[in-house]
Amino acid sequence: MEITLTHYLVLSTLLFAIGLIGVMRRKNLLMLFFATEILLNSVNIGMAAISHYRGDYTGQMFAFFIIAIAASEVAVGLGLLIVWYKRTGKIDLDQMTSMRG
């Protein structure tokens, strides 16, 4: 069976759904980062697939940008996470309520 664009897009959608559920349900900050990575990568798959399908490399270029930005984002995010853990000893999302309005 040949692997067509549809397969890639279905995979991308599934990954996006998994990431979205992760973002909504997880309380552990670290897990949240993983879920975000899954979301970003699902988009990357979609971009690369469509780019290939259309013969236009712009999409793949964007995928590279996203990978680079995601890496730096994770670096910053993990740094903050470590500082937070050192201060409070927890990385539970429900306990970060200092932004209560």
Place this chain on the structure above:
Amino acid sequence: MEVYLYIALFAPLVGSLFAALFGATPKTYITGIVTSGLLFTSFVSSAILLSYVMSGHTVHVELMTWMATGDLYIPFGFVVDQVSVTMMMVVTIVSTVVHVYSIGYMDHDKGFNRFFSYLSAFVFSMMVLVMSDNFAGLFIGWEGVGLCSWLLIGFWYHKESATWAANEAFIMNRIADLAMLIGIFMMYWNLGSLQYDVVFANIGNLPMHIITWIGIFLFIGAMGKSAQFPLHTWLADAMEGPTPVSALIHAATMVTAGVYLVIRANPIYDLIPEVGYFIASLGAFVAMFAATMALVNRDMKRIIAYSTLSQLGYMFVAAGLGAYWVALFHLMAHAFFKALLFLGAGNVMHAMSDELDPVKMGGLYKAMKGTAILMILASVALAGIWPLAGFFSKDKILEVAFSSEHYILWGTLWITAGLTAFYSFRLIMLAFFGEERYKNFGFHPHEAYPYMLIAMSPLAVLAVIAGWFEHDFIRLVTTLLPGYEFHTHHVEAILIAVTSLIALTGIISAILMYKKGPLDTKWENNICYKILINQYFIPKIYDEVFSKPYLKLSKLAWKEIDLKIVDATVDGIANMIYQTGEKTHTMQNGNLSSMLRWMVIGLVVLLVLAVAFTAGYNAVNLQAM
């Protein structure tokens, strides 16, 4: 010569600004002296211009561009020709006299400096009005004098009656000014220019009905400023202002601006004799109407104000019948003797501690000889007795009415001439002769400062001699204004005799009737007296027909429309936003995971919307294709 034009025009403005510098400081004579001096400078420049114009030249300058957009081009242009130089002379003479007089009159007033600032500003506006070479500039001057009139009528703003009168004058003038503005717009719309020379050269090419409408609208403007019926009520109430103001603004200059407009626009009115006839009829009506009200009034200044109204009516008769130079002649003569009369009334008012009822005076002649003589002189001139100014000018107007075969107008004016003489001398007799009734009321009258009387004397001289220059005057102004052909040479002597006779009859009957003081009070139950003393109930009718319903309407609009619709809408929007915030602020609970969930919900909503809109857009476009 241009430099004299600028001096004549801007000297009053400089004076006004100078006096304004001292507006908040206590009284200082400098303001009065400097403004009077500058006014005198303006007068001298006008006189030089007059001699220049008399030698057959005119001065026309363009100070700067005022408006220039697209096809609209209106410069600040000024012209000194035969008509405007006459007006300039009248304005500067009377205002110089009034300024000097006011130094004495306003001596004890706290607003001394402010008064001079306003008064000079008025003169500047009046000069702009008469010197402008286009209708836009005339309108600016027109509004300027209206504003200064408002400021000066309401000069004693702590008195409620004064502020009321000021507002009444301002609002009535506003109604008329709207019509005038429409007239000016129509002129611009149809002719593309507002310059006098362009308008007058091309006005004949327009369709008849447009010229008629322009003439009517301009005349409505003139009616407001010159207080013609039915916009006349403000003039009598304007007497709330200080007396020099009444003399300058509400007798000699501003109220004659309407007559000036009709004279200036003579090429328009020449084309529409029907409108001219209407103007003349209204003028004759007002002349009689105002004179009858003056017969019974018991307020010195109001009597003179009604007399002004009546004389303005005379001027409109002449202007309406096409005898423009006669109207201008009477305007000039009237300015001198009426200003004199007012200033005299001011002296009496001062002497009597602001009492204005002539019935409470009597026998003032002994206490204030100078004022009495000047006022008698002015009254004789007003009555039109040879050889004083009023004789020449008023007689000419009657002659015009007779010559153009409008015998009803002539009859009206003829009777009015008698009434004029009667009420003038009724006032003189009540105030200056007879029993010294003021003693019963505890007044101690005293003559005004000598320099005030000296300041009035030029007016007295002019009130006597102004008529003697009739032929020079005709030669001067008829180079610009159309001449008037009299067809009455055969009856001229009879006409003069008849007119003089009724004037003399009026004077003599007034002297005989009021020799012994005021008439019996049983007169006051007479129905005629009641109608006249209540000014034909017109102020009351205006109050009932316009003011009260308007007040009711305003209250309705306030309570029903403003509070219940406008305010309610604005409050409703604010409340809605406030309520939404109140209800949704629980969303902001600080829990990051619930925030994330909200974010996802928002994302989904946006996605759905985007898809829906795209689908809808495509559907519509496809259908169109």
